[in-house]
Amino acid sequence: MTDNFHNYDTSTASNEKIGVVLDGKLIANDLKSRIAGEVNEMKKAIGKTPGLGIVLVGERRDSHTFIRTKVKACNEVGIVSVVAELPNNSKEGDICDAVSRFNDNPSVHGIIVQLPLPKHLDEEKIMNVVSVEKDVDGFHPLNMGNLAIAGREPLFIPCAPKACLELLLRYGMDLRGKKAAVVGRSKIVGLPTSLLLQRHQATVSLVHAFTGNPEKVTCQADIVVSDVGTPNTIRGHWLKPGAVDPKRSSGYRLVGDVCYDEAIKKVAAITPVPGGVGPVTIAMLLSNTLDSAKRCYDFT
Numbered sequence: 204m205t206d207n208f209h210n211y212d213t214s215t216a217s218n219e220k221i222g223v224v225l226d227g228k229l230i231a232n233d234l235k236s237r238i239a240g241e242v243n244e245m246k247k248a249i250g251k252t253p254g255l256g257i258v259l260v261g262e263r264r265d266s267h268t269f270i271r272t273k274v275k276a277c278n279e280v281g282i283v284s285v286v287a288e289l290p291n292n293s294k295e296g297d298i299c300d301a302v303s304r305f306n307d308n309p310s311v312h313g314i315i316v317q318l319p320l321p322k323h324l325d326e327e328k329i330m331n332v333v334s335v336e337k338d339v340d341g342f343h344p345l346n347m348g349n350l351a352i353a354g355r356e357p358l359f360i361p362c363a364p365k366a367c368l369e370l371l372l373r374y375g376m377d378l379r380g381k382k383a384a385v386v387g388r389s390k391i392v393g394l395p396t397s398l399l400l401q402r403h404q405a406t407v408s409l410v411h412a413f414t415g416n417p418e419k420v421t422c423q424a425d426i427v428v429s430d431v432g433t434p435n436t437i438r439g440h441w442l443k444p445g446a447v448d449p450k451r452s453s454g455y456r457l458v459g460d461v462c463y464d465e466a467i468k469k470v471a472a473i474t475p476v477p478g479g480v481g482p483v484t485i486a487m488l489l490s491n492t493l494d495s496a497k498r499c500y501d502f503t
């Protein structure tokens with residue numbers, strides 16, 4: 204594989220360097236047109252349409268916005284989406300019942316439970332109810348466990364980590380032996396990203412709230428993935444000159460974790476917020492849903 208970053212010239216004065224901006228929007232559009240084509244072929248060949256079931260609990264504005272974006276993306280590629288909306292004060296049993304109905308519904312091939320859930324609910328218990336075969340978020344402990352273990356294949360890999368990997372690979376990054384620092388260990392991004400990168404032969408450090416001097420780890424890394432959720436945490440001096448930084452948004456604000464203005468002068472490549480990892484993450488959800496439907500009907 205070619206490595207576009209090899210041409211990066213570290214001899215120039217650091218404040219004159221401008222990194223490549225990894226265009227997530229472009230890659231997402233490319234993925235979506237491929238998915239739309241495959242969805243169409245499936246319809247023509249076997250008369251089946253991939254379906255996504257979404258469980259949305261409560262009134263959080265950000266969750267409602269994300270779900271609207273996901274539903275819209277489904278429509279764009281011809282995937283059917285069904286949203287089960289439950290009130291904030293729902294009992295654990297109510298959520299589990301909604302998930303079970305999707306489990307039992309043969310026209311639903313993928314299920315996501317939008318996170319975070321209201322505090323009184325046990326997230327892990329609910330994740331456990333999602334059928335492993337329909338777990339397009341990849342958060343089920345079996346899928347997560349298989350991601351961690353070499354030689355095992357998870358049925359689904361979480362969407363944001365897949366998006367980070369896709370961005371790195373599309374831009375010609377060879378991960379073998381590269382040093383990667385993942386900042387944050389959430390179930391949605393940090394933890395599975397660290398697992399996925401080590402599967403691709405990177406040397407991974409997982410930095411978190413109890414890590415002393417995290418910048419000492421990140422400034423040695425060739426790749427930094429940030430999942431901290433606090434804007435501008437990753438400052439310029441946290442980064443090694445010429446590193447790649449597929450950072451992701453804070454999730455709830457449209458501001459990157461990485462201090463963009465400082466970082467772009469230093470890194471070989473960076474993802475913007477918005478328009479970086481976010482749109483590719485959504486495309487990966489569609490891709491996982493299509494894969495699930497293909498597996499369900501043994502359609503290749």
Ligand SMILES: Nc1nc(=O)c2c([nH]1)NC[C@@H]1CN(c3ccc(C(=O)N[C@@H](CCC(=O)O)C(=O)O)cc3)C=[N+]21
Binds near residue numbers: 316
């Ligand atoms: N079960 C579950 N699965 C998730 O995948 C999940 C979740 N819960 N809870 C919340 C986080 C957050 N997340 C994002 C996905 C896309 C963008 C995204 O596309 N952002 C756009 C901007 C969006 C806008 O303009 O509103 C961008 O970065 O360009 C952001 C955030 C998925 N999450």
